[in-house]
Amino acid sequence: MNNNAEQSKMYRLRVSRGRGGFALATMLCAVVILLVIGTGVLSFGLHSRRFSIRNSSEMVARCAADAGVTKACFEMNQKLKVIPWDDSLLPEVIGETLPNSDATYSYAVTGNLTSGYTLESTGEYGLREKIIRCSLVLVGPFERAILAQQNVILKAGMLVDGYNSGDPWDTDIDVQVGTKSILPDSIILNSGVVVKGNVAVGVGGNVETVIKDLGASTYRKYSMVKEVELPIITAPELVDTGSGINVHGTTLIIGPTDTGQYSEIELKKASNPGILEVTGGDVVLYVTGDISLGQNCEIVIKDGSTLALYLDGDLKADNNAGFNNESIPSSFKLFGTSTEEQSFILRAKSESLGAIYAPNANIIVMADSDIYGSIAANNVMMMAQGNFYYDEALRYVTTEDEGIRFVIRQWSEE
Incomplete structure (x- = not known):
């Protein structure tokens, strides 16, 4: 009788320990899963943040490059008011700051009346850079019939x-x-x-x-x-x-x-x-x-x-x-x-x-x-x-x- 009682007690103890080990393993597994999910979410958030920063930086750099194009074209048209025309001093700027921004732009106009004019404008913001190239064509008021x-x-x-x-x-x-x-x-x-x-x-x-x-x-x-x-x-x-x-x-x-x-x-x-x-x-x-x-x-x-x-x-x-x-x-x-x-x-x-x-x-x-x-x-x-x-x-x-x-x-x- 005593042997049977002790055996029953030992069996209950082993079952209890087995259940405790399973619960611990389940908890550890859940922790690992949550850790993986959390790491993934953090990684996705960090990637999204980097992507947003890169896109916004590119947009600001593009705005700076656009500003350079606009200003260079304006200066070329202002030069037309000075007669005679002089090809030796064409618009050029290096590292000018875009108003209300930390972005900068640089531009240069090259060429002459015979070969035509080319404008290159570079906008920079942070590590991002945008380059725009275009031609400047002289037109008059009689472009259409x-x-x-x-x-x-x-x-x-x-x-x-x-x-x-x-x-x-x-x-x-x-x-x-x-x-x-x-x-x-x-x-x-x-x-x-x-x-x-x-x-x-x-x-x-x-x-x-x-x-x-x-x-x-x-x-x-x-x-x-x-x-x-x-x-x-x-x-x-x-x-x-x-x-x-x-x-x-x-x-x-x-x-x-x-x-x-x-x-x-x-x-x-x-x-x-x-x-x-x-x-x-x-x-x-x-x-x-x-x-x-x-x-x-x-x-x-x-x-x-x-x-x-x-x-x-x-x-x-x-x-x-x-x-x-x-x-x-x-x-x-x-x-x-x-x-x-x-x-x-x-x-x-x-x-x-x-x-x-x-x-x-x-x-x-x-x-x-x-x-x-x-x-x-x-x-x-x-x-x-x-x-x-x-x-x-x-x-x-x-x-x-x-x-x-x-x-x-x-x-x-x-």
Whole structure:
């Protein structure tokens, strides 16, 4: 009996110890599992933190590099105000601090007018670095055939095409008609209109609503990817003559020595029409008032001469009156310089109209035949009996041309 009791007691003791060992092993296993999970969570958190820090550092470095690009482009455009242009001192900065940040940026512009300009900007923040490379291209105000801030209306049956007066063999002409607006019916293409190029609307605009197509033929229709700037051009400082140009029933010949500031231009018909003839070279006129061309009166730009006309006021041409440009479109440039709304009623007396840039002007163009040139304005209504041909040669600009600026092209980064 005693043996049985002791055996039973020993058995219970072994079972109790076995259960205690199992519980201890279970606890140790749980601790190990929790330790592994905790280590994993900590590792994931640390990795996420490092990833966030790296991404945020890259973003700050990218912002710094962008700031360098913006500042370098600004400085290049500021250099355009200094004549003559000098390639020997191009923008360059090393280690400039980004405002309200510990990031720095460095940039350098290299190249020349012949080969083109390359900009490299490097942004640095902590251990991160971002490099941006791009080209800086000089452009002028006549990059498109027709461009309006608001509305473009093309009469029925009109053809808009292009050519290159500087290279007759150039057949690859980029013709564009566009508006900066995104409002409905900002471009009206009447029946039979043919645009041998693209038609563009403002950034974010819906081509189906912005363009009212009444049976036109075009290439691609699209929304611009970035805003097109049409800044106001300031007239140059010229000698103030204290008078206007008034021609009544006769012909007045002017040349380079007559360059200056005038209060108005008024041509009237008497027994003969009033004619203002520009000859002998390059002439620059700044008119602070209006230009009025009476019936049959003309402003004639003779072959071999040029006229740059800056106008603060309005322009009106009566029946059979207008501009007679006997040379290529670039020989006549009309700049609307007012910060207020202007009105231009233009009548082309010859095929070569010229280049017109007037961001605040509402322009109506009338012509009896085909016309050649480029127009940028607030509103454009083409009422020509013929067709409109964009001269791509107007895109070729120099540092001495009006309304030029450097823009960024061919962007890459690493």
